[in-house]
Amino acid sequence: QVQLVESGGGLVQAGGSLRLSCAASGRTFSSYSMGWFRQAPGKEREFVAAGGQSGGITRYAASVRGRFTISRDNAKNTVYLQMNSLNPEDSAVYYCAADPARRVGARVVEYDYWGQGTQVTVSS
Numbered sequence: 001q002v003q004l005v006e007s008g009g010g011l012v013q014a015g016g017s018l019r020l021s022c023a024a025s026g027r028t029f030s031s032y033s034m035g036w037f038r039q040a041p042g043k044e045r046e047f048v049a050a051g052g053q054s055g056g057i058t059r060y061a062a063s064v065r066g067r068f069t070i071s072r073d074n075a076k077n078t079v080y081l082q083m084n085s086l087n088p089e090d091s092a093v094y095y096c097a098a099d100p101a102r103r104v105g106a107r108v109v110e111y112d113y114w115g116q117g118t119q120v121t122v123s124s
Contacts, residue, residue: 001026001113002024002025002026002028002029002032002098002113003024003025003026003113004022004023004024004025004096004097004098004113004114004115005022005023005024005115005116006020006021006022006094006095006096006115006116006117006118007020007021007022007023007118008020008021008118009093009094009118009119009120010119010120010121011121011122011123012086012120012121012122012123013122013123014086014087014088014122014123014124015085015086015087016086016122017082017083017084017085017086018083018086018120019080019081019082019083020036020080020081020083020094020096020118020120021078021079021080022034022036022078022079022080022081022096022115023076023077023078024077024078024079024098025077026077028100029074029077029098030053030054030074031053031100031102032053032098032099032100032102032113033050033051033052033053033098033099033101033102033103033104033105034050034051034070034072034079034096034097034098034099035047035048035049035050035051035096035097035098035099035104035105035106035110035111036048036049036050036068036070036079036081036094036095036096036097037094037095037096037097037108037111038090038092038093038094038095038120039092039093039095039117040091040092040093043092045095045108046061047061047106047107047108048060048061048064048068048081048094049061049064049068049069049070049081050070050104050105050106051070051071051072051079051104052102052104053074053102054074055070055071055072057104058070058104059104059106061106063089064083064090067083067084067085067086068081068082068083068084069081069082069084070082079096081094081096083120086120086122087122087124088122088123088124089122090120090122091120091121091122092119092120093117093118093119093120094117094118094119094120095114095115095116095117096114096115097111097112097113097114097115098111098112098113099111099112100112
């Protein structure tokens, strides 16, 4: 079992940056692959980024590739999402998720543990 708590969301102007953090409880954090997803009002939850246990393997949604970076610090049990060049279409609640099967997947069903989410709003 792992608990995830996101932070770092907020209101930012288009073109700006934010860094989201996701702090995990438990001593097995380093054995999980981690993902970031987002959900805008009226839309399904969608994949943003995922990374392997050591951070060496990453994957991104096409819409964020080159602008967002996923990273992790296993000593701090924390995964990050650096978001640059934000635009209003990036506005959503952002969730981090953990996969003990270490798939580095892009599907919601591949993740067993979820945080409560943090709101990101990008103004034009």
